[in-house]
Amino acid sequence: MNSMQAVDLTSVTRHYAHGVTALDDVSIGFGAGTFTAVMGPSGSGKSTLLQCAAGLDRPSSGRVVVDGRDLATLGDRKLTLLRRDRIGFVFQSFNLLPSLTAAQNVALPLRLAGRRPDSQQVRRSLASVGLAERMHHRPAELSGGQQQRVAIARALVTRPAVLFADEPTGALDTGTSREVLRLMRDLVDRQSQTIIMVTHDPVAASYADRVVFLADGRVYGELQDPDAGQVATRMLQLEASC
Numbered sequence: 001m002n003s004m005q006a007v008d009l010t011s012v013t014r015h016y017a018h019g020v021t022a023l024d025d026v027s028i029g030f031g032a033g034t035f036t037a038v039m040g041p042s043g044s045g046k047s048t049l050l051q052c053a054a055g056l057d058r059p060s061s062g063r064v065v066v067d068g069r070d071l072a073t074l075g076d077r078k079l080t081l082l083r084r085d086r087i088g089f090v091f092q093s094f095n096l097l098p099s100l101t102a103a104q105n106v107a108l109p110l111r112l113a114g115r116r117p118d119s120q121q122v123r124r125s126l127a128s129v130g131l132a133e134r135m136h137h138r139p140a141e142l143s144g145g146q147q148q149r150v151a152i153a154r155a156l157v158t159r160p161a162v163l164f165a166d167e168p169t170g171a172l173d174t175g176t177s178r179e180v181l182r183l184m185r186d187l188v189d190r191q192s193q194t195i196i197m198v199t200h201d202p203v204a205a206s207y208a209d210r211v212v213f214l215a216d217g218r219v220y221g222e223l224q225d226p227d228a229g230q231v232a233t234r235m236l237q238l239e240a241s242c
């Protein structure tokens with residue numbers, strides 16, 4: 001494996017019941033400090049790829065290495081620890097606890113790990129998403145974009161090797177989506193954060209360094225430094241051939 005890869009998949013296959021092959025012999029690496037978008041038609045295996053790469057699901061065969069650790073060699077406890085400390089996840093729904101302030105939400109992963117949250121660490125994480133001033137606000141007092149930024153700060157508080165984002169702008173309007181995408185781009189450029197994002201939106205994908213296309217559980221090419229027009233054209237071609 002290339003030592004600069006934050007996540008590396010080799011010949012990963014994931015079968016489900018009833019003969020469904022969600023991933024079919026996928027080999028792909030995600031370089032440390034890079035931003036990758038994963039796209040493909042509905043049912044092409046994007047979420048399964050993310051789940052396997054994040055150690056939330058175990059492949060039927062093949063190898064997944066995250067931050068230099070081969071996930072197959074880890075028992076459940078070590079895998080849980082790796083996920084907790086080295087992997088961040090954000091979803092379309094922000095999943096913030098409404099009764100907690102932004103700072104308390106961000107501190108939650110540390111509390112769940114049995115650690116006493118370091119207020120500087122929490123503040124730094126909120127500052128990295130531009131919300132240091134809002135740390136005492138509750139989710140209902142924040143806009144959708146700000147709530148997603150709190151969710152990103154929460155995912156980053158443990159300083160994970162990789163941030164996985166599954167449709168992170170799916171619940172946001174166009175302007176707010178751009179705000180969140182610019183933030184993610186900035187985290188890669190300024191803090192060398194590795195980000196892997198599933199999206200259906202060609203404009204969202206254009207913020208990434210690279211777009212990887214999936215169809216029928218296989219990788220069908222990629223684009224470097226994509227622009228939204230190129231991505232949309234490639235998606236139309238893929239959908240037409242499926």
Ligand SMILES: Nc1ncnc2c1ncn2[C@@H]1O[C@H](COP(=O)(O)OP(=O)(O)OP(=O)(O)O)[C@@H](O)[C@H]1O
Pocket residue numbers: 016017020021022040041042043044045046047048049
């Ligand atoms: N738990 C499961 N059991 C059986 N089949 C599954 C399961 N999860 C996913 N699949 C199937 O695996 C294939 C890939 O699903 P996956 O959710 O990874 O696709 P996707 O590209 O993320 O789709 P979408 O864009 O619609 O969210 C689909 O055919 C899906 O029906």
